[in-house]
Amino acid sequence: MPATHPLAPVTPAEINAAAALIKAQFSPGTLIGFKSITLLEPEKPLVAEYLKAERENLPLPQLPRKAFVVYYLKSTGRPFDANVNLSTCKVEHNAPLGPFLHPNSDGYEIMKIEEAALSDLLVQAEIAKLQLSPDLEIVMDPWGYGSDGNGDEPRLFQCLLYVRPKGKVDANHYAHPLNISPVVDATTFKVIRIDRMPTGVNGAIKEPGKFEMQPESSYLPEDQDLRRDLKPLHVIQPEGASFKISRVGELGQRLEWQKWDFIVGFNQREGMVLYDIHYEGRSVLYRISLSEMSIPYADPRAPFHRKHAFDLGDAGAGTMANNLKLGCDCLGSIHYISGVLADDKGDPFDMPNVVCVHEQDNGIGWKHTNYRTGRAAIVRNRELVLQSILTVSNYEYILAFIFNQAGEISYEVRATGILSTQPIDLGVSVPFGTVVHPGVLAAHHQHFFSLRIDPAIDGHCNRLTYTDVEPYPHDEYFNPHGVGYRSFNTVVEKSGPLDLDISRNRVFKIENEHRRNPINGLPVGYKIQVPDFQKILAAEGSFHHRRSEFADHNLYVTRYREGELWAGGQYTFQSRGGNGVRSYAARKDAIVDEDIVIWVSFGINHIPRVEDFPVMPVEMLRVHLKPVNFFTKNPALDVPPSSQAVNRSELLTCDDKAADSCCIKSRGSPRL
Amino acid sequence: MPATHPLAPVTPAEINAAAALIKAQFSPGTLIGFKSITLLEPEKPLVAEYLKAERENLPLPQLPRKAFVVYYLKSTGRPFDANVNLSTCKVEHNAPLGPFLHPNSDGYEIMKIEEAALSDLLVQAEIAKLQLSPDLEIVMDPWGYGSDGNGDEPRLFQCLLYVRPKGKVDANHYAHPLNISPVVDATTFKVIRIDRMPTGVNGAIKEPGKFEMQPESSYLPEDQDLRRDLKPLHVIQPEGASFKISRVGELGQRLEWQKWDFIVGFNQREGMVLYDIHYEGRSVLYRISLSEMSIPYADPRAPFHRKHAFDLGDAGAGTMANNLKLGCDCLGSIHYISGVLADDKGDPFDMPNVVCVHEQDNGIGWKHTNYRTGRAAIVRNRELVLQSILTVSNYEYILAFIFNQAGEISYEVRATGILSTQPIDLGVSVPFGTVVHPGVLAAHHQHFFSLRIDPAIDGHCNRLTYTDVEPYPHDEYFNPHGVGYRSFNTVVEKSGPLDLDISRNRVFKIENEHRRNPINGLPVGYKIQVPDFQKILAAEGSFHHRRSEFADHNLYVTRYREGELWAGGQYTFQSRGGNGVRSYAARKDAIVDEDIVIWVSFGINHIPRVEDFPVMPVEMLRVHLKPVNFFTKNPALDVPPSSQAVNRSELLTCDDKAADSCCIKSRGSPRL
Secondary structure, three states, rough: OOHHHHHHHOOOHHHHHHHHHOOOOOOOOOOOOEEEEEEEOOOOOHHHHHHHHHHHHOOOOOOOOOEEEEEEEOOOOOOOEEEEOOOOOOOEEEEEEEOOOOOOOOOOOOHHHHHHHHHHHHHHHHHHOOOOOOOEEEEEEEOOOOOOOOOOOOEEEEEEOOOOOOEEEEEEEHEEEEEEEEEEEEEOOOOEEEEOOOOOOOOOOOOOOOOOOEEEEEEEHOOOOOOOOOOEEOOOOOOOOOOOOEOOOOOOOEEEOOOOEEEEEOOOEEEEEEEEEEEOEEEEEEEEEEEEEEEOOOOOOOOOOHHOOOOOHOOOOOEEOOOEEEOOOOOOOOEEEEEEEEEEOOOEEEEEEEEOOOEEEEEEEEEEEOOOOOOEEEEEEEEEEEEEEEEEOOOOEEEEEEEOOOOEEEEEEEEEOOEEEEEOOOOHHHHHHHHEEOOOEEEEEEEEEEEEEEEEOOOOOOOEEEEEEEEOOEEEEOEOOOOOEEEEEOOEEEEEEOOOOHOOOOEEEEEEEEEOOOOOEEEEEEEOOOOOOOOHHHOOOOOOHOOOOOOOOOOOEEOOOOOOOOOOOOOOOOOOOOHHHHHHOOOOOEEOOEOOEEEEEEEEEEEOOOOHOOOOEEEEEEEEEEOOOOOOOOOHHHOOOOOOHHHHHHHHOOOOOOOOOOOOOOOOOOOO | OOOOOOOOOOHHHHHHHHHHHHHHOOOOOOOOOEEEEEEEOHHHHHHHHHHHHHHHHOOHHHHHOOOEEEEEOOOOOEEEEEEOOOOOOEEEEEEEEOOOOOOOHHHHHHHHHHHHHHHHHHHHHHHHOOOOOOOOOEEEEEEEOOOOOOOOOEEEEEEEEEEEEEEOOOHHHHHHEEEEEEEEOOOOOOOEEEEOOOOOOOOOOOOOOOOOOOOOOOHHHHOOOOOOOOOOOEEEEOOOOOOOOEEOOOEEEEEOOOOEEEEEEOOOOEEEEEEEEEEEEEEEEEEEEEEEEEEEOOOOOOOOOEEEEHHHHHHOOOEEEEOOOOOEOOEEEEEEOOOOOOOOOOEEEEEEEEEEOOOOOEEEEEEEEEOOOOOOEEEEEEEEEEEEEEEEEEEEEEEEEEOOOOOEEEEEEEEOOOOOEEEEOOOOOOOEEEEOOEEEEOOOOEEEEEEEEEEOOOOOOOOEEEEEEEEOEOOOOEEEOOOEEEEEEEEOOOOOOOOOHHHOOOOOEEEEEEEEOOOOOOOOEEEEEOOOOOOOOOOOOOOHHHHHHOOOOOOEEEEOOOOOOOOOOOOOOOOOOOOOOOHOOOOOOOOOOOOOOEEEEEEEEEOOHHHOOOOOOEEEEEEEEEEOOOOOOOOOOOOOOOOOOHHOOOOOOOOOOOOOOOEEOOOOOOOO
């Protein structure tokens, strides 16, 4: 029997058991489609007690293993969710979802939607009007329908249509969007309507006419005149990496690196989840994960006004995780973590290499030279990276947790992939998008991310504060020259939304009031460094605004409640709002010196450039958690000095007299 | 005779010649102290013509070589500046500086100030009151006096005093600040006053009493219990680097890398300067350099109210540049560029290895996976880095220009080094600083940087615009669902200051109205991505505010004028404002489709943490220049795919059964 652990992901055997218990709730032969079978974490006080015992090598409490199951009846499409106790083999909760709640999409459903749309005779007739050249073929991206309150009670998909040269299966079809868009009912798998898309400056719709194929825009290497002057660069760790990994249960991992240790989980919704993060035995975070993304588009015209993706709730960061390839997605000495998810039949399936773990050098960590003696002290900034990459149809997200030796945790998002495109008449331009290719409009869109941080700074009893900085008033006694300024802390008393204010240099901090820094007596804490962003532009009361419950403020803080993990609500597909963090926070719970949760919002307003096509160069966003008076000195002080004896750099000779003045290894290069 | 080039730094022979020409202006035996002898760039139209001819392989115009010389008469301290024509051996301009203008400090002067203060009998008497233990000795950091309008007409220094254990020359004296501070006249080298520093909550001054030595706070590796579990990480380029370097004149360098090419200069004031930056033969920038830094402190009490460093104008980024060490400051395959500056006697002296040039891998550059076929296309993000490190007494700045393969130029600042400290009574805390060690206060301070960008986007005739984003009004016809939004461009008509506005997602762009993108007809351009910052807190009208002419806005734009290179004014030491970019911009020049200069301000308000002591972990700031409709597609599309055949990564086995579960190289690791 494999070791169990309350935070380890569900195992294949547990997936099978959970599916069987659900199936047993219905009469034999009932066809069930599974949406997800994931770990239902035990209640936090129980897990906290377990983790404490584990750290203190005390006898471990027995905690039941539970799975959370989302499924639907294939006959009716009716969705349910259920809590399954795997230890007692009992289904403890099992109920249909409430009104307007739809579970995530999945590969089976997407395939069925495509089939339904393409085999529909009216769709075929509409496509025939395009008089497509016989060397072209249709490609379809089904999108969740979104919400606008107009006949959107059924579960629906909006299909985006493109063409590609026949048989060129990896051609970039996003360079060839069509202006017809079938809407498919996902319960009946019937086309209920065919929308036509406006392609001019306003909402006017044109009768489909002959489609003029534009030049291709391939991103494949064989279609490029590749650069020939890029020399290889290898990252080598001759003694292996500096981290240790051990199993936690069957599928969890404990990672230890440079005084950090934590547990790595992986699930359908969030992908990577980190638990029980400690530094030198001191607790920092109980849990951290990406909670949701929201991507509303700018084009106000039907059917684009509904375009609004929630990539975690609608699809799943676990489900979409790439199988990472050595030497392609990750450079250096790499360890891979694999996951197991459930398919639509309730069977486990392997998700190999969904997380890569490696170290990277990020330049200098700290340096000082005594100018009197010339003696320099310097260390490099080694980082530990856990990276996962999602493909959500056209877009890619490269997500990483990064730890360093100075007690800092960063979360990095790199947005890349292909813009979601739509057709536009040649010669037309619009203020809500950019023409990126002939006949191709990339509409503006906002990307919002919610990073859920469940802190445990030296314990679970924490508070949120913010530090503002303001000038001293001009004062003949204390500030006669008008140059002084002061910082001061404000304690956040109630759950709710909060905003940055650069004019006051506002910085949010998570503090433990009961643990004081021995040097200066201030509470130990971590600050949150996050770039400000333009809040959601959709009007208050609009469906986009109601659904995107975290996109209107820089941060939300809530008091911990079991099951409150989802910034955009547990079910985001065609959601209508009211179930996410805005709603959790509206309770106005007292949160001073309580078990609190911080939801950090960040994002970009993507105004596309031609340079973002056909694939966009990464756009990077970073959230940093940095200790503030948590340690008694720079925690990276004990990093071994940066020295040539260890680093073995090479001196290049760049000599005019050399054949092509190219920089080559110096013959006398020291290899100490 | 060495080749000359109008943008190459002055050579040793030119330094000697310039100094000799200046000396010849005075009667024999006149003692002259030189502050700087640097390249005086020819007028821009002449250089532009030269660079054009160079690129087109046409006959090169003959341009005179000129030096700019700042010096003073040792007998009187009177400062002058001069333009010396090295081609004609004529001094073309030579005049004393105007009132309140002081040149930079230099090593000779600092040494003389230290001597003057330490040998002063009143200072010795004051120190005697501290009853220092005989195993301690005094260390002194002379600071430029700053300005407050009260008797600060003479050139003055304010000396900060510390102690260290006797003979421990690399001990961290900043952990032991004293509360007495001599003020020295830099013309007479006499102590004119001894200030006492307040050490309580207000401005009250105490009679110096017995000094209580606190524990040391060493940053030296031999004083740490160093981590023993960090494994080596090597960056290897087996075929050398991908860049080429050739000489430009005697001391300039032309760098070619991945379709980029530009000239690298180095001078006393700015350190690194890049000129004539082109991508694939297309002009992007004429010149880029750090123009100034300004660091005002928060403590309103005398004498701290004057603490305000301008590290370029007061000291010089060239003068302060570290001699970089292979394997310590730079990792991988490194090329070093050395410089030559002039000493106080007017003799050339070598500045070896002041810039390191290398490539680095910065993760994934772009990726897309076709979810239908599973085919992934992916490239890595290779960067070219030019790095220079400054030591300015206690602080360090790591400065880098970074180029990538997607047509982007970044400027990175890493702030590190030691906080400027002052004494504080035990048990006292104040809102304008943080106690970082017993008896040690690190006052809050703002760091402002001005990056001067002289653009030439497809030519010198450019405009500055900004793009704002705003929601469409609710409109039953066009925006019935309240979700639409639009972007629109505003042309900046006149020189002046400008500010970011995150609520409008404001992005500044430099555009060439006369060159249009063939895909969408929009003007070619580059956008400026820069983090917002809290503007200078010192009140308008205060000396800090008047002096720091770039710290009150996110950006200044001016019309190009010869010699206008200095955001904080040409002479910042004890400056009073009125000579920097705020003053240049106040002309309200017409700047649409003109030769414009962009001055990007950025910075941080440093509220110290205990973790920033004794040496602070790097705090990073980045400015990005990114193409916007400059190219016809993603310019990094032709980067060769990321593949194991080239990258040679290694698979780690992290096995529970291994001795310590440490991640080691997998035996079967592919090395294709």
